[in-house]
Amino acid sequence: MISTVVWGTGNVGRAAVRAVAAHPALDLTAVLVADRAKVGRDAGELSGLDERLGVAATDDVAAVLAARPRAVVYAASGEVRPDAALEDIARAVRSGAVVVTPSVYGLYDQRNAPPGIRAPLLDAVAAGGGSLFVSGVDPGWANDVLPLLISGVGSRIDAIRCQEIFDYSTYDQEDSVRHLVGMGQPMEHQPLMLLESVPTAVWGGQVRMMARALGAELDEVTETVERRPLQATVVTAAMGEFQAGTQGAVRFEVCGVVGGEARIVVEHVTRIHPSCAPDWPQPPGDAAGVHRVVIEGRPRIDVTVRASDEGGNASAGGNATAVGRLVNAVDWLTEAEPGLYDALDIPLRAAVGRLGGPGRT
Known part of the structure; x- marks a missing residue:
């Protein structure tokens, strides 16, 4: 099992906790929060599940990363705090973790990211041996792997x-x-x-x-x-x-x-x-x-995708599918060489072990 941390429990983080808990290869070992009112609450409660997961939320980033988790799903917002988000992500990569996140727009195409964004992450990879995959919450797969997949039948x-x-x-x-x-x-x-x-x-x-x-x-x-x-x-x-x-x-x-x-x-x-x-x-x-x-x-091809979650909410469905793409890449990344990856590097794979049930062991 791959020890996995979810960092953040907002709109994206709730979906991330559920996705990690359902993945048969991942073990949810910690949930990080910024809101003191959430500290100590069970991850299942924070993510809207009807069951407890036995993982209490904490705000002790240093302790969580010192435990050397194999993976971190960074779900904290980067929209209005891009510098802080980049520092958090680099810190997790430097700890040796595989990090997946939608939070830094400039890294969707990491090969052409500005040097000020890319350089500290490459330094973190070299120092700690971690990896990073960034894909959008809009959701990214709808703007990269889906259109490219469909183009292959034209x-x-x-x-x-x-x-x-x-x-x-x-x-x-x-x-x-x-x-x-x-x-x-x-x-x-x-x-x-x-x-x-x-x-x-x-x-x-x-x-x-x-x-x-x-x-x-x-x-x-x-x-x-x-x-x-x-x-x-x-x-x-x-x-x-x-x-x-x-x-x-x-x-x-x-x-x-x-x-x-x-x-x-x-x-x-x-x-x-x-x-x-x-x-x-x-x-x-x-x-x-x-x-x-x-x-x-x-031929002309027109494909429409409608996703919903959390009681039929379309925005929650978009978040959940974006998170699914990221979380489902974790086990592949743990087998790959340390480095920075983009959507063209990460294969889109079937949800092995999750048909007909939650997939937890």
Whole structure:
């Protein structure tokens, strides 16, 4: 069994605890939390399971890493604390652990990550013998392995479009929705996630990885952002009121340009209410959110993925599938050489030992 730590018990961490507990090759040995109120509580309770896991949460990072866990699932947020997250991750890698995380956007495409991000991690690998795999929580597999897998059944590929279409009214992270993305803010306000070059900094790595896998040379990576105001005040169950005239919908594209044409596109269409920007792509039926891959070519291929978790919540489903990709890579990484890995390095494998049951031993 591979001794595994989950660091963080927020939206991503809850799913990580459940995924580690269900994996037949992993042994959940510790859960790290930042909130003192969570210290001492059982991991099963914190992750929404109906059973105790016998692992009490702790905030003693030094003690947990001193026990030399073989793997760490780093689920703490990196959106508003990227430097601190990078320090945490490097510390875990330096301890000799295999680390998987969605928390540092700049490492999705680790080969082209800025030196200021990549260098300390390479130093940590050299010093401790650990490894690192970063994949997105948006979720990453929908912007790399899924479109590439589907492309393999086509005979001619003209363009690949990866879409996230999502209603944020169900999203259990109000600070991100209101402040990072800017929902409910005045239209003259410039939210952090939509600042010029930020979408490319976050999703450009996935565009570059797809181009690399397809053997395509990019002319450039471009981005476009469009925002729409709410036409009427709306009230959401999770986050309360969003006033008319404030930002109610966002649509952006990060495009890999080949031969002067946008050939690889990552597109996000997000709303705080279905009534805003009704002419933009909508999720099908009663779905709150979907991930979609459209390959223009011959044949034309259109695949839509709908995932839900925690009582049918679409955002929780997206988190759970993103975490599943990361957690399911742990045992492969423990057999690989120490180093930095990306989504093209890690094979997508079947969930061996988990059909028909939780998979715990």
